[in-house]
Amino acid sequence: MARTGASEWEWVVDVALTALDMAAGIYQQINLTIPGAAWKRCWTVAPGTSGRQEYSPAEPTVSGASSIMLRFKPAWKNFVNPRLASLQPYPFEKLKELVKDVTPNPALAPISFGIGEPKHATPALIQRAMADALAGLANYPTTAGSLALRTSIAEWIQRRYGLPKIDPATEVLPVTGTREALFAFGQVVIDSTRPDPLVLCPNPFYQIYEGAALLGGARPYFANSDPARNFAPDFDSVPDDVWARVQLVYLCTPGNPSGSVLTLEDWKKLFELSDRYGFVIASDECYSEIYFDEARPPLGGLEAAHRLGRGFERLVMFSSLSKRSNVPGMRSGFVAGDPELLKTFLLYRTYHGSAMSPVVQSASIAAWNDETHVLENRALYRTKFAQVTPMLAEVIDVALPDAGFYLWANVARTGLDDATFTRELLAEQNVAMLPGSYVARDVEVNGTVVNPGRNYVRIALVANVEECLEGARRIVEFCRRRK
Numbered sequence: 439m440a441r442t443g444a445s446e447w448e449w450v451v452d453v454a455l456t457a458l459d460m461a462a463g464i465y466q467q468i469n470l471t472i473p474g475a476a477w478k479r480c481w482t483v484a485p486g487t488s489g490r491q492e493y494s495p496a497e498p499t500v501s502g503a504s505s506i507m508l509r510f511k512p513a514w515k516n517f518v519n520p521r522l523a524s525l526q527p528y529p530f531e532k533l534k535e536l537v538k539d540v541t542p543n544p545a546l547a548p549i550s551f552g553i554g555e556p557k558h559a560t561p562a563l564i565q566r567a568m569a570d571a572l573a574g575l576a577n578y579p580t581t582a583g584s585l586a587l588r589t590s591i592a593e594w595i596q597r598r599y600g601l602p603k604i605d606p607a608t609e610v611l612p613v614t615g616t617r618e619a620l621f622a623f624g625q626v627v628i629d630s631t632r633p634d635p636l637v638l639c640p641n642p643f644y645q646i647y648e649g650a651a652l653l654g655g656a657r658p659y660f661a662n663s664d665p666a667r668n669f670a671p672d673f674d675s676v677p678d679d680v681w682a683r684v685q686l687v688y689l690c691t692p693g694n695p696s697g698s699v700l701t702l703e704d705w706k707k708l709f710e711l712s713d714r715y716g717f718v719i720a721s722d723e724c725y726s727e728i729y730f731d732e733a734r735p736p737l738g739g740l741e742a743a744h745r746l747g748r749g750f751e752r753l754v755m756f757s758s759l760s761k762r763s764n765v766p767g768m769r770s771g772f773v774a775g776d777p778e779l780l781k782t783f784l785l786y787r788t789y790h791g792s793a794m795s796p797v798v799q800s801a802s803i804a805a806w807n808d809e810t811h812v813l814e815n816r817a818l819y820r821t822k823f824a825q826v827t828p829m830l831a832e833v834i835d836v837a838l839p840d841a842g843f844y845l846w847a848n849v850a851r852t853g854l855d856d857a858t859f860t861r862e863l864l865a866e867q868n869v870a871m872l873p874g875s876y877v878a879r880d881v882e883v884n885g886t887v888v889n890p891g892r893n894y895v896r897i898a899l900v901a902n903v904e905e906c907l908e909g910a911r912r913i914v915e916f917c918r919r920r921k
């Protein structure tokens with residue numbers, strides 16, 4: 439800042455924002471005040487740029503003032519959606535913080551059971567279909583996707599869940615992965631003009647549900663998923679006056695992290711509640727194709743509705759190729775169910791702008807039409823889980839889940855809580871995982887605050903068999919030393 443020019447009040451202020459400033463907000467607001475003056479100036483500067491403001495002598499002057507003060511503050515507080523401030527840090531940010539001063543044992547190669555990213559090879563048939571479709575880069579896709587894609591998805595749903603005709607024109611929409619779709623769907627369903635809107639989420643849960651609720655102007659209400667009900671959310675614990683305000687229920691079946699699959703009885707109860715209170719059900723089924731008994735594929739939401747003799751009113755399911763076909767980078771999934779809801783969702787998506795690339799659409803058709811690679815993928819997971827689960831069961835409380843690729847293990851036997859277990863395991867054995875309390879929220883149950891993820895760790899068995907076995911051996915050694 440420098441005083442220049444002839445007039446006492448002609449100032450030039452140079453502003454160079456630092457990386458720290460940039461982290462604090464999208465824009466920075468700079469307030470200029472002069473002690474004793476009745477006026478002030480303020481302007482905004484984009485982060486990473488330099489700003490220059492010149493003050494003309496025409497500004498009112500203040501006799502006797504000897505300084506000017508500059509205050510910097512993140513401008514988002516003033517003009518960006520304030521709901522953003524209610525978002526919680528993502529579990530992996532918390533994990534980074536937890537282990538920031540940990541030096542993983544350098545004598546051992548790192549093994550990550552932390553992030554749930556599929557690591558099996560992408561099938562060649564999908565890569566080929568994508569390469570063959572590159573000409574599609576020349577076209578804008580429609581938001582609803584091609585009829586060919588919607589038809590292959592509709593036929594897959596019919597085959598997989600034993601359902602009669604699914605209408606590809608009205609009952610299916612392609613999405614660019616379930617993450618964006620689960621979030622976007624919340625923005626469509628939540629009516630924040632109604633008093634105190636609530637979104638019911640399982641607990642533990644996938645954090646996108648909470649973010650969708652908060653940014654949609656609702657509050658999440660957590661129904662604990664604990665072992666007493668095979669980790670199904672405790673719908674019975676939800677009071678009537680809460681149900682009356684619930685607009686949307688997110689479900690995750692098979693669940694992340696527990697792998698548990700809702701039963702037909704669970705669905706029956708939830709449908710009855712939805713009929714009584716009018717809420718919408720969003721069933722996240724992105725882990726549906728990873729299970730261990732070929733004779734018992736996980737029950738789906740649309741399948742449950744059909745088996746109970748009802749239609750799809752107020753019900754949609756979300757599915758994805760990321761885990762089924764080992765293409766998390768392709769961003770391809772679908773939402774299916776209630777045609778009225780899908781019509782509104784399509785309208786929203788037209789503006790939101792998340793149409794699937796024609797190239798990805800072609801590769802997705804190849805993936806949904808083929809089941810051989812899915813069987814092979816499941817066989818790999820079956821081998822891993824069959825070997826790793828009994829090894830770990832010797833030292834921590836863990837069992838084969840209904841489905842999915844996580845072990846949800848209780849480590850209380852070691853005398854360590856989930857965060858301490860995670861830190862010390864990384865330091866001693868260079869094995870990473872996620873503390874259970876980071877994917878759950880504290881809630882009050884009968885006057886006591888509980889976190890249903892406490893003492894649990896989430897172990898993602900995504901690496902190859904050898905690496906998973908080596909990781910399991912190290913966990914066993916770590917736990918044995920603690921006894």
Ligand SMILES: Cc1ncc(COP(=O)(O)O)c(C=O)c1O
Nearest residue numbers: 615616617644694724758760771
């Ligand atoms: C429960 C759950 N739902 C949805 C997703 C998003 O998956 P995708 O966007 O790849 O379909 C994930 C990703 O890990 C998940 O764990």
